[in-house]
Amino acid sequence: MADIPDRRARRRAETLEEILAIALEVMAEDGVAGLSLSAVARRLGIRPPSLYKYFPSRHAVYDALFERGQRAYLEAVLRGAAGAEPGLAAMAASLEAGARWVMANQALAQLLFWRPVPGFEPSERAYAPALAVHDHFTALTSAAIERGELHPDAASEEGQALGSSLIAGLLSQQLANEPGAAFEEGRFTRWVARLPGVLAAIYPPR
């Protein structure tokens, strides 16, 4: 009773997970915008309309994936910083952890950061973790400034814009040009570890 509080709900949750996992498979094969509910249903062994018992629309599937993706990315970025000395070292660790996550979850990353699906706009709820990621990097920047590793201007709006563009640029280039390369060998990902140094060169302390 308390052991199996709601059998049906559990089975339902399992099926839901299965659907999302298959959707990721399909996206990895056919591209993010190429996700087809019919293909998902086929692989799951049911008819397409039955999927609508779980998600009200194709966009709802994207939204669920978007939310899980943002959460997972946030967690990766936070865990990356956790073990490191605060300041630029933590920033380097966090950026690298995030970049590794992106390279390991390319289809999902494209959905999160490039919005390649025509009519899809994530819900506020799904977008929330992205704000936490932003706050996290703002905090890392502030810590680096306090430690005298960066000029205070690095925390300005323009500094944040440049910082986010740096990592976004490296990853978008890596995904577009060498999606299969290992993190250590990627022409672009190899720069990730040096990104805090780049930032320090542009915003030298004092």
Next chain:
Amino acid sequence: MADIPDRRARRRAETLEEILAIALEVMAEDGVAGLSLSAVARRLGIRPPSLYKYFPSRHAVYDALFERGQRAYLEAVLRGAAGAEPGLAAMAASLEAGARWVMANQALAQLLFWRPVPGFEPSERAYAPALAVHDHFTALTSAAIERGELHPDAASEEGQALGSSLIAGLLSQQLANEPGAAFEEGRFTRWVARLPGVLAAIYPPR
């Protein structure tokens, strides 16, 4: 006779142009991957199958747009550099001209640089101008090095990777976050003019 060498061919070419122009409109409204030949036919006032007299497939339309886009971008980038002093000044002018082109042709730029259409791979012919763009920026870098504005390492593979990531990052962030902003006001595009300075900070001469 020599005046109107082939009337039919001219009309055909006109219709072809019209189709591509409408396709751009549709892409701007419904997203790059949301291009529908039926919508194009509807706006042109013909039935969808008639479009196949002009293009053998939807991908062929993308390919024609891709080629024209690459050509136009190449021209923008070359013209930008043309009036400027060689070296970093020319690089700044060229980057800015390219960035302005991207912001003015967002749908096309997404097709060119982000490949958001599931099965679409541009033909070699359509891709050719992209190689010229690459060569152009390599030449600009070399000139800057010769003038003592950059360290020779800027011409290395890793230097080129960073340079292309810098501009790609700024533009992808601008398009994703403030697609409607004017070039001068964009939080990210405002960095474009300072990009050569950034490069010089990372690869200081001597």
Next chain:
DNA sequence: TAGCTTAGGCTATAGGTATTAGCTGAAGCT
């Protein structure tokens, strides 16, 4: 000018997609 060719439109059709409506059997609850 008369006749032939063909480009560029059309309809019909096949097979794919998302989505809605409504039926049904069985699982689970009371």
Next chain:
DNA sequence: AGCTTCAGCTAATACCTATAGCCTAAGCTA
């Protein structure tokens, strides 16, 4: 034991790309 509800189903609508084949008029040629 009976009731409820859930999770599947089929059928149908309204799109989409793409192919096959018809038909007309524009344009070329004898």
